[in-house]
Amino acid sequence: MNELLLDLNEQQRAAVEYIDGPMVVFAGAGTGKTRVITYRIVYLLNLGVDPYNILAVTFTNKAAQEMKDRLVKLFPHKAENVWVTTFHSLCAKILYTEAKNFGLERNFVIYDENDSIKLIKECMKEVSVEPLNFSAYDIYELICRAKDNLIDPESYKINTMVSHQYYREIVAEIYSKYQKKLLENNALDFGDLIMKTVEFFKNEQFADIKNKYAQRFKYIHVDEYQDVNYSQVVLLKILSSVHHNVCVVGDDDQTIYSWRGSNMNYLLNFKKEFSTKDIEVKEFKITQNYRSKKTILDISNILISHNKHRVKKVLFSNIEGEFKNDVKIKQCEDEYDEAEFVAKEILKLQQIEKFYNSTVAVLYRTNAQSRVFEEVFSEYKIPYKIVGSVAFYDRKEIKDIIAYLRVVVNPQDTVSLKRIINVPPRGIGETTILYLETLAKENKTSLWEQIVKIDDTELSLKVKNSVWKFLSLYDLLKKYKDTMYPSEFIKFLIEKTNYIKMIEENNN
Missing domain, CATH: 1.10.10.160 (Arc Repressor Mutant, subunit A)
Structure with missing residues (x-):
């Protein structure tokens, strides 16, 4: 236990050791926000707290996985059973688990x-x-x-x-x-996941289910609390209503998700919102930065001090800069002048011995701003690489395969069904789909039910043959979906749909 705490500075240690009651940690950038949560969870495990009773919530799947990996590294085996998740994944798991009780279809x-x-x-x-x-x-x-x-x-x-x-x-x-x-x-969108969970938990009919989860989570942790929205705060209040041991960590000097409903006031007013007549929220500040040099922090502190709606704190660092003037501000006439200035600065750096282009980064606010830099860098013969392209799950082929998987599990999923019924092309065009949708509307049935009754339509034999082949493919995939590992089934699906052949033909 003592060895674990030696890895922390005094401010971090104080936050980790406080385990009785609600608490909020105001932590600046690079001060080890996530470190506080991971070490606090390990501290609780060392005290004998059952991992089943510990919950940690963050905002992205990547952040959740990184936190889980850190926990397992610090406390192998036992930490694997701690529930580390995102708000949306947490609610999805609850809805899937309680689907029958909530009156939902289990395969939504x-x-x-x-x-x-x-x-x-x-x-x-x-x-x-x-x-x-x-x-x-x-x-x-x-x-x-x-x-x-x-x-x-x-x-x-x-x-x-x-x-x-x-x-x-x-x-x-x-x-x-x-x-x-x-x-x-039979579908929910991302917003429904939290909203439906809150609705069910607020319904007296499901009080026992709500209490089951509130009883289970004796220690709740939320990272990046400055990014929460109203629905997430309501959910957190419900889940912490029994034990009140909720620890949130956030930075009131950063907010980038206000466009999607997050509100800094939920962090600033946490003490007011989560204190009760008998329980008062404990506040902590963490100010030692391990990421930036002193010169950068000094300028940042001056800049952020003009924000009057924040918890007063001054970040410090023990990392000295290599140069006296690490930070420079340059005002340019326009975007081309700016890109040219950056290009010339890079050319100067190239004269330095052991310089590598890969050590230079150009950051811009929107992707649209990269165009001018690309043009100017090409003109100055400066090699560059744009980091980040189309997200994996936004790629057409990935969305197609996922749509197939969804239809196999839930053929009533009209959006996915319409996406893949003619992918690869099999002679079921938009006119046919529109005709079937019209029939479905007239008969008050779903698109899938109308497809299954294709024999009863006035479509040509050629189109009917195409639909029959699609239905045969569906039957085949449905037959094997529960007999293979997911990875094997996806390979099987790609093979049976001739998807690779379609890609090759398109490339040719």
Whole structure:
């Protein structure tokens, strides 16, 4: 135990050792925010706390996995049973586990942004909304923000979040239809995961289930608390309502997710929100930075001190800079002048012995700004590499395979079904799909049910043959889905759909 605490500075150690009651840690950039949480969890495990009773929540799957890896390294075996997750993954797990109790279908799918926007476009057509006047993406964002604030379609109509009444009513109507279509497709979107969990937990009918989770999580930890939104705070209050041992760590000097509903005030007002008549929140500050040099921190402290809505603290570092003037500010006339200045600075650096281009980084606020740098760097013959491209799960081939997997599990998933019914091309075009959708609407059935009844339609024999082949493929995949490991089944799926052949033909 003592050896573990020796790895921490005095401020970190104080936060780790406090385990009785709610607490908030104000920690600046590079001060070891995540380190405090991981060491606190290991400290609890050393005290004999059951890992089953410990929860740690962060904001990305990557951050959750990194935290889990650190825990396992510090405390092998036992730490593996600590639940380290994101808010959305936590709620998805609860909803899947309690699906039967909550009246949900156990095989519901989770729609991503693209799936949701496709569904919203269908809703827009049904209410005769012109895409020129209303962007499907903008409506999707408004619905997401509504769910972040636990606002349902009915409440949205009278909510002042959108100032113009006409716009508010249109969005509310689309929101309502969108939720109905999600239900028909046996699907939830990301916003639903937290919103539905909170709704169920607030329902007296499910009080026993809520209490089960509130009793289980004796120690709750939340990283990057400055990024939380209203729905996440409500969920956290519910889960910590029994034991009140909730530890949040955040940096009130950074906020980059206000556009998706996060609010710095949830961190600043944590003491007020989570203190009770009998329990008071304990506050900690961590100010030693291990990432930046003293010169950079000095300038940063001066800059951030102008923010009056923050907890007063001064970050310090024991790392001395190699140069006296590590930070320079240059004001340029325009974007081309800026790119040219950077290029010339790099050319100067190239004259230094043992210089490598890979040691230089150019940071910009938006991807659109890279174009000018690319043009100027090419002109000055400076080799460069743009870091980051299309995200893995946004690639067409990945989305296609995932859509296949979803349809095999849940053929009522209309968005995924429409995506892959003619991928690879098998003679089931948009006209056929539109015809089947019209029939489904007239007969008050789903698209899938109409496809299964293809024999009863007036489609040509050629089209029917194509649909029969697709149904045979579905039956084959469904037959083997539970007999293979996921990786094996995906290979089997790719082989049986001739997906690789399609890619090769497209490349040719």
